[in-house]
Amino acid sequence: MFLGNKFTTSTLGTIPTLVYESMIHNNDDAIDANLAQMVSENLKLYNSNNYTGEAILKSVYSKIDTVITRAEENKTSSNIAYAEEVVAKLNVEENRKQIMKFNERIKNVGGTPIELPNYSSEIEALNKLAEESKVIVDKGQDLSEHVHYQTSTWDKFIKSYNSSMDVLSKGIEANNKELNTAIEELSIAKNALVKLDKTNLNKAIEAANSKIAEGILEEVDEEIKISFNNALEVAKTVYNNKDTGVQDIVKAYNDILVEYKKLGIPVGDKNNLSDLVNMAEAINLDRFLSKGQDEFKKALQGAKDILSKEEISEIDSYTSYESLYKSMMQLVLKADKSELCKAIANTEEINLSLYTENSKTKLLSVLEAVKLVKENQEVTQxxxxxxxxxxxxxxKALVKSADKSELESLIRKAEGIDTNKYKSEGVERFIKALNEAKIVMEDKNISEDNQELVNISYSNLNSAIEALQLKESSNGNSGNGSNNGGKEDNKDQEDSNIDNKNNDKGTNNNGKGNSDLPGTGGTSPIIYVVIGALAIGFGAYIFRKKSTLDKV
Structure with a gap:
């Protein structure tokens, strides 16, 4: 399309437009302005959650590279200013690494680098935490013969530690999200490490094996024999399982004592109580809900008081043992919120402007409720x-909004039209179409499934604009047809550049369009040949610069 004195980018594309500006006008400012505008438009399309996100971002980088290259080749103040402008459009968090590379080039041409946030305090905090964690890593999962870290908590800790080291390796290129996420995840994983002490369980297993060797099961009912052997096998399984829990260890130990009781062997003596107290003291209460902790602490203190006596009756020892064991088994582990934390972080990264108001509002409401669950220390798994x-x-219930970018642009341009210059019948149609378009624009719940509603609104408004007719001038001209394309030329000056997109919107111009183009002296077909040839050369230039950027 040809409007006024220039081809539109939407008609011929980026490279021909730039070539035309350079060839006809030698207009460097126009080229830089077009490039800067293209960076802005591309960034509007960028969505890191979309599969096209990376491709769009590379396209943005390529255009910025072109602008900076122009500044490097011709160090004018305007070229440098445009280079600073396009880099400033990038998100300082998401594109921190690339901005640093662009900044170095801008600095070399005498420009002012884009200011980036300083995260030295976050890097220092992560460094300190990583050093503390390295001490644990170096000691390994197995601490002694019968003591080790629970495998699941150990694996999460190692994973978080390795991730934090990867972030630290980026140095000042690491962004705020990466640093804070690494600090939070490593802190949680470090504090969640569970140390399992199976010394007393091993002692119970060895004692049971000794009793079997002594013939304790030789003259007992088969049912009791099977029950005893089953309890012993379970205890061995728990001992060998590195991912078992503290309460599993305690239960396995107690179940062996229960089997002794069936055989008439006294249980709950001072030695058994002492073993249970040792296991109880190894429990990290920070990992358990507050409910039941008071009873546990009371029972533990009672058991210690019993053990501190020189003489202990069998009934006191047994009662204290049962009380402590029961309180230990009623403790409830705090919930593992690692997946919930990740889900919250990922949700906050979603570009909600791409979705309908209703679905977005529902998500935000759920997100707030979920955050309360995250902060609540007493929630269950x-x-x-x-x-x-x-x-x-x-x-999953988020609904993509219809694309209203073109309609928004058309409304903005339409609002600049002076309706006093046009005949009333056309103006009435124009105002109606504009008001309807605004209603569609303000409806935040039109989904992409209903894109056609937006397209129709665009088409109606665009057609209404095209149908506007100038009032007759004093010399009798109607403003149509001849007289330098009167109507079209006036609207071009008013709305700057209303692109005819009827083909894209599935509408029909009813024979209008190029018949009303401004009288520019005609356009020779030769110019298209020239533009095509120059476009190939300019395209190769852009490709080489893009390849250079990709290697950086």
Missing amino acids: EEVEVALESLNNAI
Whole structure:
């Protein structure tokens, strides 16, 4: 399309437009302005959650590279200013590494680099935490013969530690999200490490094996013999399982004592109580809900008081043992919120401007409720799982909004038209179409499934603009047809550049369009040949610069 004195980018494309500006006008400012505008438009399309996100971002980098290259080749103040402008359009967090590379080039041409946030304090905090964690890593999972870290918590800790080291290796290129995420995840994983002491369980297993060797099961009922052997095998399984829990160890130990009781062997003596107290003291109460902790602490103190006596009756020892064991088994582990934390972080990265208002509002409401679950130290694992599921469902329920970018641009341009210059019948149609377009624009719940509603609105408004007719001038001209394309030329000056997109929108111009183009002296077909040839050369230039950027 040809409007006024220039081809539109939407008609011929980026490279021909730039070539035309350079060839006809030698207009460097126009080229730089077009490039800067293209960077802005591309960034509007960028969505890191979309599969096209990376391709769009590379396209943006390529255009910025072209602008900076122009500044490097011709160090004028305007070229440098445009280079600074296009780099400033990038998100300082998401594109921190690339901005640093662009900044170095801008600095070399005498420009002012884009200011980036300083995260030295976050790097220092992560460094300190990593050093503390390295001490644990170096000691390894196995601490002694019968003591080791629980495998699941150890694996999470090692994974978080390695991730934090990867972030630290980036140095000042690491962004705020990467640093804070690494600090949070490593802190949680380090504090969540579970140390399992199986010394007393091993002692119980060895004692049981000794009793069997002594013939304790030789003259007992088969049912009791099977029960005893089963309890012993379970205890061995728990001992060999590096991912078992503290309460599993305690139960396995107690079950062997229960089997002794069936055989008429006294249990709950001072030695058994002492073993249980040792296991109880190894429990990290920070990993358990507060409910039941008071009873546990009371029972533990009672057992210690019994053990401190020189003489202990069998009934006191047994009662204290049962009380402590029961309180230990009633402790409830705090929920693992690692997946919930990740889901919250990922949700906050979603570009909600791409979705309808209703679905976005619902997600935000669920997100706030889920955050409360995250902060609540007394929630159960089941409640965390329910919260995670509700958040995932709300994300899945998000509805993509229809694309209104072209309609928004057309409305903005239409609002600049002076209706006093046009005949009333056309103006009435124009105002109606504009008002209807605004209603569509303000409806935040039109989904991409209803894109046609937006397209129709665009088409109606565009057609209404094209149908506007100038009022008759004093010399009797109607403003149509001849007289330098009167109507079209006036609207071009008013709305700057209303692109005819009827083909894209599935509409028909009813024979209009090029018949009303401004009288520019005609356009020779030769110019298209010239533009095509120059476009190939300019395209090769852009490709070489893009390749250079990719290697950086």
